[in-house]
Amino acid sequence: MTNKTVSKDDLQRKRKKYIPKGIGNGNTNIADYARGARVFDNEGREWIDFAGAIGTLNVGHTHPKVTEAVKNQADRYLHPGFNVIMYDSYINLAEKLCTITPGSFDKMAMLFNSGAEAVENAVKVARKYTNRQAVVSFERGFHGRTNLTMGMTSKVKPYKYNFGPYTPEIYQAPYPYMSNKPEQMTDEEYIDYSIMRFKEYFVTAVAPETVACIVMEPVQGEGGFIIPPKRFVQEVRDFCSEHGIVFVADEIQTGFARTGRLFASEHFDIEPDVMTLSKSLAAGMPLSAVVGKAEIMDASSPGELGGTYAGNPVACEAALAVIEVMEEENLSDKAEQIGATLEDKLEELKARHDYLGDIRRLGAMVAVEIIDAEGNPDKAKTGAITSYANNNGLLLLSAGVKGNVVRFLTPLVITDEELNKGLTILEQAFDEAAD
Numbered sequence: 001m002t003n004k005t006v007s008k009d010d011l012q013r014k015r016k017k018y019i020p021k022g023i024g025n026g027n028t029n030i031a032d033y034a035r036g037a038r039v040f041d042n043e044g045r046e047w048i049d050f051a052g053a054i055g056t057l058n059v060g061h062t063h064p065k066v067t068e069a070v071k072n073q074a075d076r077y078l079h080p081g082f083n084v085i086m087y088d089s090y091i092n093l094a095e096k097l098c099t100i101t102p103g104s105f106d107k108m109a110m111l112f113n114s115g116a117e118a119v120e121n122a123v124k125v126a127r128k129y130t131n132r133q134a135v136v137s138f139e140r141g142f143h144g145r146t147n148l149t150m151g152m153t154s155k156v157k158p159y160k161y162n163f164g165p166y167t168p169e170i171y172q173a174p175y176p177y178m179s180n181k182p183e184q185m186t187d188e189e190y191i192d193y194s195i196m197r198f199k200e201y202f203v204t205a206v207a208p209e210t211v212a213c214i215v216m217e218p219v220q221g222e223g224g225f226i227i228p229p230k231r232f233v234q235e236v237r238d239f240c241s242e243h244g245i246v247f248v249a250d251e252i253q254t255g256f257a258r259t260g261r262l263f264a265s266e267h268f269d270i271e272p273d274v275m276t277l278s279k280s281l282a283a284g285m286p287l288s289a290v291v292g293k294a295e296i297m298d299a300s301s302p303g304e305l306g307g308t309y310a311g312n313p314v315a316c317e318a319a320l321a322v323i324e325v326m327e328e329e330n331l332s333d334k335a336e337q338i339g340a341t342l343e344d345k346l347e348e349l350k351a352r353h354d355y356l357g358d359i360r361r362l363g364a365m366v367a368v369e370i371i372d373a374e375g376n377p378d379k380a381k382t383g384a385i386t387s388y389a390n391n392n393g394l395l396l397l398s399a400g401v402k403g404n405v406v407r408f409l410t411p412l413v414i415t416d417e418e419l420n421k422g423l424t425i426l427e428q429a430f431d432e433a434a435d
Contacts, residue, residue, distance in 0.1 A: 008042060024158070026051070026397060027390045034061035037414035037422075039395065048422035051395040052409040055221070055253045058280035058335075059325045060411035066283045069321035073314045082111075082311045089316035096323055097291045102263060103271040108297035111289050111311030115252035115278035116144025118288035119215065121305060122276050123148065125290065126213035126246035129299040134211040136201075136245075138175035140223030140401050143215060143250060152215060155222065155401050169210075173201045175220065176228050179358035179369070191229045198236065208243035213274070218264035221253035224400035225360050225367035225407055233268040240273070246296060248274045252288070253365075256280040257326050257412055260336040260363025267362065283322050287315035331412040335364035338419065342366045342408050345423050349430050355381060356430075366408040367399065377404035385429045394425040 008030050015028075032042040037060055039047045052058065059066060073089065082090050090111060098107040112118050123135055137143060137152040144150070145159060151166035153159050160166070176194035178187065185193065202208045216236060220226040240247035249272035254264035258280065265272055274292030281287050286309075290297070325331070343361045346368050350356035355378060357369035370382040382404045389396035399407040410422070 006042075011042075026386070027395060036060040036062075037411045037418045045393070047390075047393050047395045048418055048425065049395045049414075050389075050408050050410045050422055050426070051397045052280075052411050053284060054279070054397065055258065055409040056279045056284050058256050058258055058331060058412045059283050059322050059329075060413035061284075063283060063321070063325055063413070065325055066318050066321045069317040070285070070314055073317040076313075078314060079309065079312050081308065083306050083308075087313050089313045089320065090311040093289075093311075093316045093319050096320065097277070097289055100262060100323065101275055101277075101291045102265050103293070105271075106294040107291055108294045109289055109291040110297065110305060111287060111316065112307060113286045113288060113309055113312075114144070115276065115288050116146045116149045117307070117310075118252065118276040118278055118290050119143045119149050119152070119248075119250060120146060122215065122248045122274050122290050122292075123213060124305065125292070125296055125300060126248065126274065128304070129296045130212045130244065130246060132210055132212040133169045134171060134206050135169060136171045136173050136206065136211055136214045138216060138220070139172050140175060140177075140220050140226060141172070141215075141217055141250075142220070142222035153222075171201075171206045173198055173205075173214070175226070176232050177226055178229065179360070187229075191231055194229070194232055195235045198232070199239065202239075202243075208239075208245060211243070211245045213246040213248050214240055215248040215250055215276075217250045217254065218268060219254050219259065219362055219365055222399055224369070224405040225362075225365055227360055227362050230268050233270060237268075237270045237272075246273045246292075248272060248276065248292075250276050252276055252278045253409075254362075256322070257331040257335050258363060258409070259365050260332055260339065262326070262332055264362065264365075281322065282315045282319040285312075285315035285318040287312065287319055329413070332363070334412050338410060338412065338414065339364040339366050341419060341423075342410075345426070349427065353430055353434050355434070364408070364410065364412060367405050369400070370404045370406060377402035379403040381433050382406060384433045388429040388432050389425060392425055392428065394422050394429070396426070396429070 011030050029041045032040050037049045094109040097109045140154045143152040148167045150160050151170035174197045181190040249265050255277050278288035339361050346359045357371040359368045370378045372378040382398050386396045386398050399405045
């Protein structure tokens, strides 16, 4: 299966010559093929995948059902263009997404290519429906790299630096960070304080009457897997209802069983007005979706929404197969099992190494902070851990506004053998960083 017609060194030289350095690479080896939670390079080396293409591969690499669906569709047609002539897979997927997403109301769905596109179009439909301009996201949030979504994103470097000016009428509200609460506060006092700060923001920064939507990650992804208190999320949902603001749940990284539920919003007992979905929706095929209340989604006129490649039929068939796999293999339950195993290993490592800080988990969305002797973020040590892992057979990512969070997004189809092998390499990486 391995293709060695072009050497790794030659490909790496070509990469440096023809691809800008602004396109980052966490691992500079050359993938040749992948199955489940394993990736093999063109020299036969193996990596256990704890990154999942940044949370894109909840059903794993090259799942047989997804691959079969893609091949079958490719034999029919690749892309007639839904705006030119309709096709069944777009319509069937829209129906399926309206059925499985939270919300006891009539829904509609539209399809795009990327998470950033989904967020942009969620904002468009909210503005159209409300006839308002302002958009509120949250501190530490990440929503994409386009001009609009950069403005909604917190982390300046590498996502925003020297790429401005950004779209106006974008505001970032405070978002609670339980592990960083003042020591003198109880959890409940801190939650009360966070809710107060959130509501005061609409007095000091932007009037709620001008806000089209509030876009919220139920768990902040790039921000470091920050899990908000349930009561805070419900207060935001209620605030939107009170003021006629569209509540948008950005479930691009949290969706499709990652958190132990099909969608993270279910953990908080809320029904978003609109949801943005992508990443694990189509097992690596470029596809995203906006799903929401019918009256919001249907406010635009024909031609005002869409895109040339939006809702590609090959990607749609992949997504339909992904949803079928998640239901048949009960990946939500599997996510909880994987997450518990990861958490146990991190607690074990924390008992040995004092540079491990807060451990956070919702299902298989797991992260640990890396800190120095004074308890401050340690970006350098975080980089050493991920570098060792990537150099020794484990695909591993960091996150966090300060770059000091190790995060885990392993495919949910990972076997016990693969998980244990990955954890052995992880342990070695943490031990090495302690020296």
